[in-house]
Amino acid sequence: MSGRLYSHILERLRTGGLRPTRQRLALAKLLFENGNQHVTAEILHDEAATANVRVSLATVYNTLHQFTAAGLLREIVVDGTRSYFDTNIDDHHHFFHEQSGTLSDIPADHVVVSQLPPAPDGTSVSRVDVVVRLHKNRD
Amino acid sequence: MSGRLYSHILERLRTGGLRPTRQRLALAKLLFENGNQHVTAEILHDEAATANVRVSLATVYNTLHQFTAAGLLREIVVDGTRSYFDTNIDDHHHFFHEQSGTLSDIPADHVVVSQLPPAPDGTSVSRVDVVVRLHKNRD
């Protein structure tokens, strides 16, 4: 199963014109072999360090953007200060936990957006992002 | 009409515990006497300069946040790199024009979000943001 993912990644990288370097493979492994997750560059960099993979932060940034361009990741903006990258690229939306600054998925079929007005002339919809912001209850 | 807005602002500032200083009044005037708009700190700073109002960029940032805390503005994040402040604080959503980096409103009754799952235990929904990203048609 890990081999399966591995070759899948290899293929995806090739399609995107990206060489399967040690760093990219290691980061892909961290990203895709642990289920869906939402990471920031810094988090991934730390995970790499923990896994004894030496990768510079600049390379983590580059890799995240390259993977996003290759369709392996989806970039999410909720909090002006950092970018999150989601390993789940299917159509879905997010809960944003304001106090912890973390994200979690909301399955697409649990959110229905209707009566959307048509895109203005000359434009088309590239994506619809729904972010449900959550705060802790005061009790 | 401008007087009406002016006293409305004065009252709002007082409620928020904010002194009606020259800078705050001038910025409020720029923000609220020209219809609804979406501004960044830099845009508002430029508008102030054009209107011959001397305000430092730091003060513009402070003021935007204070107005937001006072409920006069709403902060919107769509583009990781900057924050937008919306003079329309009613419930509504946005179009984000990717190539120009600008926002426009979508009336609330034109977007219906349904079947939203309940907020996780111990949390409540503070806001639901819907951003419809638009790109230019290629033809």
Add this chain to the structure above:
DNA sequence: ATAGCTGCAAATGCTTTGCAAGGCC
């Protein structure tokens, strides 16, 4: 008078970039 504001410049935090050294095909 005095608590709160403002402005400047320096600091911060995330992200990008330039360029020499290293690795993949």
Add this chain to the structure above:
DNA sequence: GGCCTTGCAAAGCATTTGCAGCTAT
């Protein structure tokens, strides 16, 4: 070998902060 990648450090941006001087009440 040649071109793509990496890593480091420096640069870049938007935003925040420290602090001395100013202002509304």
